[in-house]
Each structure stands twice: as C-alpha cells, then as structure tokens.
Amino acid sequence: xxxxxxxxxxxxxxxxxxxxxxxxxxxxxxxxxxxxxxxxxxxxxxxxxxxxxxxxxxxxxxxxxxxxxxxxxxxxxxxxxxxxxxxxxxxxxxxxxxxxxxxxxxxxxxxxxxxxxxxxxxxxxxxxxxxxxxxxxxxxxxxxxxxxxxxxxxxxxxxxxxxxxxxxxxxxxxxxxxxxxxxxxxxxxxxxxxxxxxxxxxxxxxxxx
Amino acid sequence: xxxxxxxxxxxxxxxxxxxxxxxxxxxxxxxxxxxxxxxxxxxxxxxxxxxxxxxxxxxxxxxxxxxxxxxxxxxxxxxxxxxxxxxxxxxxxxxxxxxxxxxxxxxxxxxxxxxxxxxxxxxxxxxxxxxxxxxxxxxxxxxxxxxxxxxxxxxxxxxxxxxxxxxxxxxxxxxx
Numbered sequence: 001x002x003x004x005x006x007x008x009x010x011x012x013x014x015x016x017x018x019x020x021x022x023x024x025x026x027x028x029x030x031x032x033x034x035x036x037x038x039x040x041x042x043x044x045x046x047x048x049x050x051x052x053x054x055x056x057x058x059x060x061x062x063x064x065x066x067x068x069x070x071x072x073x074x075x076x077x078x079x080x081x082x083x084x085x086x087x088x089x090x091x092x093x094x095x096x097x098x099x100x101x102x103x104x105x106x107x108x109x110x111x112x113x114x115x116x117x118x119x120x121x122x123x124x125x126x127x128x129x130x131x132x133x134x135x136x137x138x139x140x141x142x143x144x145x146x147x148x149x150x151x152x153x154x155x156x157x158x159x160x161x162x163x164x165x166x167x168x169x170x171x172x173x174x175x176x177x178x179x180x181x182x183x184x185x186x187x188x189x190x191x192x193x194x195x196x197x198x199x200x201x202x203x204x205x206x207x208x209x
Numbered sequence: 210x211x212x213x214x215x216x217x218x219x220x221x222x223x224x225x226x227x228x229x230x231x232x233x234x235x236x237x238x239x240x241x242x243x244x245x246x247x248x249x250x251x252x253x254x255x256x257x258x259x260x261x262x263x264x265x266x267x268x269x270x271x272x273x274x275x276x277x278x279x280x281x282x283x284x285x286x287x288x289x290x291x292x293x294x295x296x297x298x299x300x301x302x303x304x305x306x307x308x309x310x311x312x313x314x315x316x317x318x319x320x321x322x323x324x325x326x327x328x329x330x331x332x333x334x335x336x337x338x339x340x341x342x343x344x345x346x347x348x349x350x351x352x353x354x355x356x357x358x359x360x361x362x363x364x365x366x367x368x369x370x371x372x373x374x375x376x377x378x379x380x381x382x383x384x385x
Contacts, residue, residue, distance in 0.1 A: 049224070052224065052228060053224070055228070055231075056224075056227055056228045056231040057231070058231075059228075059231035059232050059234060059235040060230075060231040060234050060235070062234075062235045062238060062239075063231070063233075063234030063235040063236070063237060063238030063239070064234065064238060065238065066235070066238030066239050066241065066242040067234075067237065067238040067241050067242070069242050069245070070238070070241035070242040070243075070244065070245035070246075071241075071245070072245075073242075073245035073246055073248065073251060074245050074248055074251055076251065076254070076255070077258075078251070078254040078255045078257070078258045079250060079251050079254045081254065081257075081258075083257065083324075083325070084253070084254075084257050084325060084327075084328050085250050085253050085254045085257070154358075154378050154379065154380075155326060155338050155360060155378055156326075157323075157324025157325060157326040157337075157338045158324060159322065159323075159324045168324070169322045169323065169324040169338060169340060171338060171340070171358045171378045173380055185380055187358065187378075187380045189321070189322070189340040189356060189358050191322060209321045209322050209340045209356070
C-alpha cells in the first residue's frame with residue numbers, strides 16, 4: 001500500500017524512469033489487481049479469520065472445560081451427602097428417629113398397646129415386620145414380669161442423608177425395671193435407616209452394630 | 210463499500226455471533242469454576258467428611274496400644290490429639306507407659322461406625338460419635354472384647370483435624 005501511494009504521489013520518479021515503461025505496464029495490470037486487491041482486502045484477512053475461528057473454538061472449549069470442572073467440584077460424593085450441610089433436614093431426621101426409638105422401645109406392663117400403636121406410626125417396611133415378630137414376646141414378658149423398659153437416645157448422628165432417605169448412628173440407653181428390683185441399664189448402638197414418607201421420617205431398618 | 214459488504218455478509222455475522230457466544234461461554238465457565246471452588250456447601254461437606262475420617266482414625270489410634278511398641282503407640286496418641294487432651298497425654302505419658310509395660314497388654318480397635326454430630330467450620334470444631342470394638346489381650350486369659358461408644362471433640366489444626374476431647378458416651382446418666 002505504501003508502495004502504491006509512493007508511486008502515485010511521486011509520478012516524477014515514474015517519469016524519470018520513463019524507460020521503465022514496463023514496470024509501469026506491470027503496475028497497470030497491478031491496477032486491476034489492486035481493485036481485486038480490495039476484494040483481496042476482504043479476503044486478505046484469511047489468517048485473521050482462521051485465527052478468529054481457532055480462538056472461538058478455544059474459547060468454547062475453555063468455557064466447557066471450566067464449566068465441567070466446576071460441576072465436578074460441586075458434585076462430589078461429599079456434596080451428595082446432605083448430612084449437616086442441610087441443617088434443617090438433619091435436625092428433623094435426628095429428632096424424628098430419636099423420638100421414634102424412644103417410643104417403640106419404651107413400655108410398661110400395662111402400656112404395651114400404646115407402644116404397638118407408636119410402632120405402626122413410626123416404623124415401615126422391614127423394620128415393622130421385625131418389630132412385630134419381636135413384640136409378641138416382649139408383650140408377654142412385660143405383663144408376666146411386670147417389666148418396664150425406658151429407652152433414651154444418648155446421641156444420634158446422621159451418617160448419610162439424601163432428599164428422602166437417611167442413615168443414622170444412634171447410641172441409646174435402655175433402663176429395665178422389674179417391680180421390686182433395682183433398675184439395670186444397658187447400652188446399645190444401633191444403625192438406623194429411615195425414609196421420608198408423607199412428610200415424616202419413618203424407620204425402615206434397624207440393625208445393631 | 211467493501212466493508213459494508215463484509216458486515217452484511219451473513220457468514221461474518223454468524224462468525225461474529227459465534228465468537229461472542231464463545232467468549233461468553235468462556236466467561237461463564239470461568240465464573241462457574243470460580244464459584245464452585247468457593248462453594249460454601251461443597252467446602253462444608255468436605256470439611257464434614259475430613260473431620261469424620263480424621264475423627265475415626267484418631268479414636269481408633271487412641272484405643273490401640275501394644276506394650277511391645279509402646280513408644281510408637283504413645284507417639285500416635287500424641288499425634289492424634291491437640292489442646293487439653295494432648296497436654297494430659299504428654300503429662301501422663303511416663304506413668305501410663307509404666308502401667309502398660311507392667312500389664313503387658315495389647316489393645317486393638319476396629320471402628321464399626323461413626324458420624325459427625327456437629328460441625329462449626331469457621332471455629333474449626335466438630336463433634337463426632339464413634340462406635341468401636343476394642344479387643345484387649347493380656348498375657349493370661351482370653352482376650353477381652355468390648356463394644357465401646359465414644360464421643361469426641363475435634364479441633365482443626367494446621368495438620369488437620371485432631372481430637373481435643375474424648376470420652377465414653379455416658380451410660381445411664383440420662384435415665385430418669
């Protein structure tokens with residue numbers, strides 16, 4: 001471009017080089033080429049276009065990679081477990097399960113019916129079947145031996161929590177009282193599985209540890 | 210003219226649009242990545258899992274002791290603890306070591322289950338409950354196996370979570 005302006009602005013030099021007509025004629029073909037050049041001006045940024053395309057691809061790839069990385073950071077096994085991270089749900093399930101265990105494992109010689117009712121409310125699935133099998137004996141024992149059992153949850157912790165299911169570790173104390181005898185206390189460690197059904201956490205499985 | 214032609218070229222418009230979209234995607238991706246690494250919930254969940262892992266390991270260490278490798282065992286006790294508990298262990302180390310040497314006991318522990326009961330990430334404090342089976346073998350007689358349930362308090366240190374308090378979960382204390 002500079003060359004051309006130089007040539008145009010200094011025709012004297014061209015005249016000086018009158019003999020160099022051929023270069024001139026060479027330049028006149030260059031004229032049309034020049035107009036082509038304007039086209040080429042459009043086409044000339046072919047490498048910028050390629051660069052632009054490459055940059056675009058690179059940007060897209062970077063964005064995608066960063067986004068994927070971000071998702072990976074968020075969706076870890078740690079974040080899938082809502083224990084404590086969802087404070088409200090954690091408190092709720094801990095409270096519901098602690099209450100439930102206290103109710104189903106507490107009974108007096110005359111109050112087994114209450115316990116049975118409670119079990120139907122707070123247990124479900126396998127836990128309810130297990131409990132029903134167990135409670136036949138318990139009912140008899142309680143009546144025959146005038147036995148009172150009181151269960152307290154000492155500590156309960158959520159090991160795993162999702163939207164509708166939870167696993168808990170529960171430490172509890174059980175106090176047995178027979179009429180006329182001193183009370184005995186036994187400690188137990190349970191692993192409890194609970195499911196959220198109709199807005200209430202129900203125990204579906206109880207295992208001793 | 211040529212320039213006007215270029216801008217009107219639908220291909221160029223599309224290319225430009227694509228480039229803008231790409232730049233936006235990169236920006237969004239970068240922001241998302243940044244946001245994710247500063248995600249409080251994710252960091253809290255990670256802290257919880259770290260505290261539990263450290264807590265279970267520390268409780269296991271504290272219930273493991275072999276009179277034949279006493280120094281190593283007591284070192285691991287000290288490494289697992291911080292604060293008051295650590296100080297107590299250091300102060301009582303010699304007297305305790307004598308007892309163990311005399312009794313020639315070998316204690317091993319297996320963690321059965323554990324849970325974090327509370328976590329204050331800012332204060333660097335966590336509460337853990339751990340159920341474990343402890344086997345104590347003395348030179349005479351059968352090894353004694355007992356289930357143990359422990360409550361511990363963890364404090365975050367530069368070297369990770371360490372026990373600052375540890376005790377058996379009380380039995381019968383809540384009974385009316």
